[in-house]
Amino acid sequence: MMTELIAAGAIAPLLNRLHREDALHFLSRLPEQSIDMLFTDPPYSSGGLHAATRAMSTSQKYINGGTKTKYEDFGSDNMDQRSWTFWCHAWLSEAYRALMPGGLVVCFIDWRQLPALTDVVQAAGFIHRGIAVWDKTMARSRPRRGGFKQQAEFIVWASKGAMRTNDVYLPGVFPCALKLPKKHLTEKPLELAREVVRLVPEGGIVCDPFAGSGTFLVAAKETGLHWVGCEANDVYYGVAAERLHCTDMPTEQAA
Amino acid sequence: MMTELIAAGAIAPLLNRLHREDALHFLSRLPEQSIDMLFTDPPYSSGGLHAATRAMSTSQKYINGGTKTKYEDFGSDNMDQRSWTFWCHAWLSEAYRALMPGGLVVCFIDWRQLPALTDVVQAAGFIHRGIAVWDKTMARSRPRRGGFKQQAEFIVWASKGAMRTNDVYLPGVFPCALKLPKKHLTEKPLELAREVVRLVPEGGIVCDPFAGSGTFLVAAKETGLHWVGCEANDVYYGVAAERLHCTDMPTEQAA
DNA sequence: TTAACGGATGAATCTTGGC
DNA sequence: GGCCAAGATTCATCCGTTA
Numbered sequence: 177m178m179t180e181l182i183a184a185g186a187i188a189p190l191l192n193r194l195h196r197e198d199a200l201h202f203l204s205r206l207p208e209q210s211i212d213m214l215f216t217d218p219p220y221s222s223g224g225l226h227a228a229t230r231a232m233s234t235s236q237k238y239i240n241g242g243t244k245t246k247y248e249d250f251g252s253d254n255m256d257q258r259s260w261t262f263w264c265h266a267w268l269s270e271a272y273r274a275l276m277p278g279g280l281v282v283c284f285i286d287w288r289q290l291p292a293l294t295d296v297v298q299a300a301g302f303i304h305r306g307i308a309v310w311d312k313t314m315a316r317s318r319p320r321r322g323g324f325k326q327q328a329e330f331i332v333w334a335s336k337g338a339m340r341t342n343d344v345y346l347p348g349v350f351p352c353a354l355k356l357p358k359k360h361l362t363e364k365p366l367e368l369a370r371e372v373v374r375l376v377p378e379g380g381i382v383c384d385p386f387a388g389s390g391t392f393l394v395a396a397k398e399t400g401l402h403w404v405g406c407e408a409n410d411v412y413y414g415v416a417a418e419r420l421h422c423t424d425m426p427t428e429q430a431a
Numbered sequence: 432m433m434t435e436l437i438a439a440g441a442i443a444p445l446l447n448r449l450h451r452e453d454a455l456h457f458l459s460r461l462p463e464q465s466i467d468m469l470f471t472d473p474p475y476s477s478g479g480l481h482a483a484t485r486a487m488s489t490s491q492k493y494i495n496g497g498t499k500t501k502y503e504d505f506g507s508d509n510m511d512q513r514s515w516t517f518w519c520h521a522w523l524s525e526a527y528r529a530l531m532p533g534g535l536v537v538c539f540i541d542w543r544q545l546p547a548l549t550d551v552v553q554a555a556g557f558i559h560r561g562i563a564v565w566d567k568t569m570a571r572s573r574p575r576r577g578g579f580k581q582q583a584e585f586i587v588w589a590s591k592g593a594m595r596t597n598d599v600y601l602p603g604v605f606p607c608a609l610k611l612p613k614k615h616l617t618e619k620p621l622e623l624a625r626e627v628v629r630l631v632p633e634g635g636i637v638c639d640p641f642a643g644s645g646t647f648l649v650a651a652k653e654t655g656l657h658w659v660g661c662e663a664n665d666v667y668y669g670v671a672a673e674r675l676h677c678t679d680m681p682t683e684q685a686a
Numbered sequence: 687t688t689a690a691c692g693g694a695t696g697a698a699t700c701t702t703g704g705c
Numbered sequence: 706g707g708c709c710a711a712g713a714t715t716c717a718t719c720c721g722t723t724a
Binding site for chain 1: 535542546549550561562564568569574575576578579580582583585586588594595596597598600601602603604606630
């Protein structure tokens, strides 16, 4: 209890702001046991099977054919699986430290990295609680000849120790198509994010260290929760900051 | 081509029959490169967090509260994760041998064993192609306080080498509720199975070494494909044999 | 015929108590 | 305290029966 009060004070100057910063560095600045939920969508680093594909920039890798829209590259998306796993362990460990007991990690991932992520979440100390599904629905995914369309993304969720009880019951599958135009290459539906943040108790803090266009933080803000996050890419920082109506921040605050 | 012709002859006496036999033993009797799809739903061995729960019988483990319906136990459902993984590797390796080049494995699994299964499928030599989702829908899943309902089961699919091309395109999420009364504790929807077997070329062979109530083989039979499978439990053997209109078989055929 | 009601269901999860 | 066993608990939806 004492620890939480101290943490509440220590995190106050960071709260309700978007930081223009690397995720790992940002998370290491969060006080212990200060946040209620880490809700994020990290780079998957899974676009290509081999190093040559990964060496392409993100927008090259995912956008091809006659697509008109071009997206800004996002960082940390060129690792091989070992490096990606190592890196995930690093930021998840910082997240573990920053979360309150009973706090939740809710993390989007694709089918290719799903097994590695569940390993790493548990290696960082969390209790793996399950896998929810975002069904992108037929409209928004490419058909697959001779097999199953890759129509779903997965939501790995885990807790720091025993779960705190509340009276929220969420479904395990969220069928929702993303409305165009997207603000980010890997944007997630706001309606889904609104559901997820309902798991956070009143007055709680939601953190997203890979804010992208800021959807998860927008959902937290709209729900009346505290929020804090970071985004290293200048363009996406601008997009998210505008959606969050927060003024531009320097790269790092003085302590 | 020669190999396939020989295999076609060698498997003929086993075809379109349900064998009352252990899965590993049954698969080892299949000729090399003789089947087109292994479509199955193995025991998950994931009911409990620790050995004590796993030591319970299947029906004890999964059915409690005021439920009236009782189901027959099924075997191989009391392993810890290491043993389960080892055992899966054994039967998947036999399946690899028995599959034709370009043949598919399509395997149901729950969230707890999904990462282990994808490891083992690849260790057995298959190329992991993706993860499809069976959405049991809200009706057929238990609510979860303070988190996401476990509403989905997963369908890991993989190929033996390069995929053969055909003009079938399947969705990646199958929302369908099971109709009651079920014939097996872990029964899967026939309508879903009908979709999956469409991936098999005309005249092909579908194999299910954990037939249970026989849903997958029924789907294959109805579609006009060849089918072959086994079930070790006498009660489920009877249920499946009746659905498949096949006469009772001795434990093992003479060669 | 339709509407309302109550019991049944869930590849589970959590808490408590005993040794 | 660690490990294990037993009992309590959860609610959206379905389905058969009654009003």
